[in-house]
Amino acid sequence: MRTGIWLIGARGSVGTTATLGAAAMRAGLVAPTGCVTARPDFASVPLTEFGDLVFGGHELVDTPLLKRAEQLVDARVVPAGLPALVERDLRAAEEEIRPSxxxxxxxxxxxxxxxxxxxxxxxxxxxxxxxxxxxxxxxxxxxxxxxxxxxxx
Known part of the structure; x- marks a missing residue:
């Protein structure tokens, strides 16, 4: 079941890491560590898979999402190399970001x-x-x- 995630501040630190993290989980690059919905308690609940999330949102700044992810790498918030591995997903989300x-x-x-x-x-x-x-x-x-x-x- 596809589910849209509309982020206000889509290129901010939180929006970027959420989009990046979901893309990394979709690609199998990281485990859903810390995701409450990945706990065994939710195994029988028909929740949307991480791969079925579609990201978009509103944003005031026009720094591209990929560039923002690279800035988070420089700040040591995001692992080096990760943005490049999910670049296609970040570009797809970028296409869904609108001016605030x-x-x-x-x-x-x-x-x-x-x-x-x-x-x-x-x-x-x-x-x-x-x-x-x-x-x-x-x-x-x-x-x-x-x-x-x-x-x-």
Missing amino acids: PLATAPDQRAGLYGPLAELAFFFKDPLGTREHGLERQYDTLVTWAHSVSSAAS
């Missing part, structure tokens, strides 16, 4: 542009040009957006 919206105009709140529109595009593109198979999450997002919109009216 700063406007609060009514048409943004209505989802015509801004975070809600970007999330809708990420989860299910109506033009069919990009599809991650996240229909269930998209439907949940739409239901939530309608409830928030109705409550604000």
Whole structure:
């Protein structure tokens, strides 16, 4: 079951290490040490596999995700060489990062542009040009957006 992870601050230290760590687990380069969902208690729960996570998000800065990962190597937060081993995954996530919206105009709140529109595009593109198979999450997002919109009216 594909699951989208939308990070606010997608190129920050936390967003970068989350994306990098999931890519490393997907590639079998690291064990899921410390991941609560990898504990035996969760073995019977039908959770999304790490390889089925799709990353994207909003970001204020335009430093590419791969470059940010290399900066974390220089800071000794990330093992040397790891970003290069998962470069394809980092580039795929980079394609899903959008500039952080700063406007609060009514048409943004209505989802015509801004975070809600970007999330809708990420989860299910109506033009069919990009599809991650996240229909269930998209439907949940739409239901939530309608409830928030109705409550604000």
